[in-house]
Amino acid sequence: MLDMAARVFGARGYHAASMAEIAEGIGTSKTMLYAYFGSKEQLYLACLGRAGGLLIERMRSATPPEMPAEERLWAGTLAFFSHVAERRAEWSVLYKEAVLESGPLAAKVAELRQEIADVVKRVIEQAVEERGVTQLDEMHTEAIAQAVVGAGESLANWSVRDGSPPAEMLATLLMDSTWNGIRPLLQGSRWSPPPAT
Amino acid sequence: MLDMAARVFGARGYHAASMAEIAEGIGTSKTMLYAYFGSKEQLYLACLGRAGGLLIERMRSATPPEMPAEERLWAGTLAFFSHVAERRAEWSVLYKEAVLESGPLAAKVAELRQEIADVVKRVIEQAVEERGVTQLDEMHTEAIAQAVVGAGESLANWSVRDGSPPAEMLATLLMDSTWNGIRPLLQGSRWSPPPAT
Amino acid sequence: MLDMAARVFGARGYHAASMAEIAEGIGTSKTMLYAYFGSKEQLYLACLGRAGGLLIERMRSATPPEMPAEERLWAGTLAFFSHVAERRAEWSVLYKEAVLESGPLAAKVAELRQEIADVVKRVIEQAVEERGVTQLDEMHTEAIAQAVVGAGESLANWSVRDGSPPAEMLATLLMDSTWNGIRPLLQGSRWSPPPAT
Amino acid sequence: MLDMAARVFGARGYHAASMAEIAEGIGTSKTMLYAYFGSKEQLYLACLGRAGGLLIERMRSATPPEMPAEERLWAGTLAFFSHVAERRAEWSVLYKEAVLESGPLAAKVAELRQEIADVVKRVIEQAVEERGVTQLDEMHTEAIAQAVVGAGESLANWSVRDGSPPAEMLATLLMDSTWNGIRPLLQGSRWSPPPAT
DNA sequence: AATGAATGAGGTTTCATTCAT
């Protein structure tokens, strides 16, 4: 039921989507949508909640804290791209209204995005602890996490247009671009997944 | 004239923005908007065109081909964050409807985004030529450019919420995260801008 | 069962009341309401019937024909104000849709109001017979009854807002205003209830 | 423009009236109604305001303070019934939602009704001053005014159904019923308008 | 050239009423 809503919201965006289209897609009537969700906004929030919850849950369970940091980063990244590839509509819902400026919708979207960023942040902090010779202040860590998430989003969206390369390839590309860095690439140093434990 | 349109479109998004609000903001009537632009869609396209054109022009002129690659990357990045900081509304217009799936709007947004990515791509290709011991195939380069652009977007949006750090700091953070890579960071290796030539 | 319906109809009016709210108030389902009453209109008619019946019954039984006219008028007035005070919701139902112009609802409301007016009318006719030196034609009697009823309604509604004075006071006020007349009031002549027989 | 709205609101009541019907009656579109009035509620308030304002204005200007009290009462009453007869729809609007329990509509209706009652109250106070041997306390005066207004309303509504007797007759009936009182009627003492000054 | 009035379609939401269980 939320699936169809996610499909329509994902395709059209919150404002352009109409309750009628969603209802018709489900094969029911607008009245039922309202009986279950109360309002368009609440329906959208339900979609957001589910889409975000599933993605975050998958990333979290793929990255147990006892794993070493780099391995966790890889596993989380892979989980992210796999999930997005499998549930494209939901991903669109999450990504779509990314820039609403106010209101409960904006708050929820920001909250979910932040949860993803937090997953990344914790891994980076762990990496710092593991082998950091240096310290990264809070803002630095946060900013890097935001950059990584943005790079991931961008690759995810790009992949949809360019033939949907497999999640492993996308994850490798992201590790190359951010974890390893681009400069080393130029020297022929490519990142490769750690051997599975 | 396009400024006000950009402000409203940027704040509300394409669908939620109303021609009436734009006209009122300009201090004219809707009829004039239609006389000049023909339709809401064309007005939006005009906003997009201007916002994108200005940003790209600024990035292009900040990165003349005779500069060395790394310096160009830095200069382009700096230009990007400066521009976004100065013209936030326009940036929102560019970013907002980023994921529409079809129609002329989606095409234009995708085209502009690609133009920015192309700026990055060319610099990476130059870097490969300059000192690459290895080659990067087309897709690899493209993907990295997309990742860098995504990271940049994400930092740009994040910066709005977190106290608007200066463009230099954001650019440094982006160079750190992508060009240099995160791993070197852990060893204390921070990226620093090349001495101005 | 009709009690709750009366409460809701009285509070919201016929159109603004919803079958759902009534059903929920009773603690049953809308289907049951329809099983018992058939339609919203019929339910409203049932409420009207009961509310009107009870009020009229009370007024009638308080005014047996063998009483002298003035005493009957007093007793009926007292019964009216007491009843309204005790069953405010029902009174609201009776009074609320007072001015619908057509349809079975309008007919029923008008009929009930007329029944009350008739009670008054009969007492006035009796008073004429008892001590009338003059005759009052039918229309005159009717009009006076309508005026008295209207004055009573108005006092009843006013009393709700102004601290609910006791029924005796309201009845005295009505006797003063109509039976006795206002002019005598100015001379200090106040009406007072006849000694109970 | 407000005329048609008053007609529809008067005939159907606030809730049952539809903006579409009003618009169609005017020969325009709903959009225009909303352009001019903003919402159904505001349109209703506008109707109320006009209907109430005109009636009160007419009653006020018919009763200049320098007139003797009884004459003023007669003139005001006559003005009231004349106005109601001439502008029946507006009167219905005023009277219809008389018992809404809350909200801005209820407040406005109550306010207007109170303004009419105040006109009556002032005349009664004047009568007391003129020839009163006794005093009436505030509450007594208020209650009598309410009773008179209610009696007037009732006669006004009744007159619509019963062949619309002329305003003079209705006014005489009201004076008979309230000012003079019913009891004197039984002795053959009918009220008659004071000779015009 | 410029505006206020106008339009018609479409959006969200609610409700009286009925069916399947």
Next chain:
DNA sequence: GATGAATGAAACCTCATTCAT
């Protein structure tokens, strides 16, 4: 006998777009 799910119509309101002045 009783309920939750379902329906379809209609309500209020907004908007992109156009016409008459």
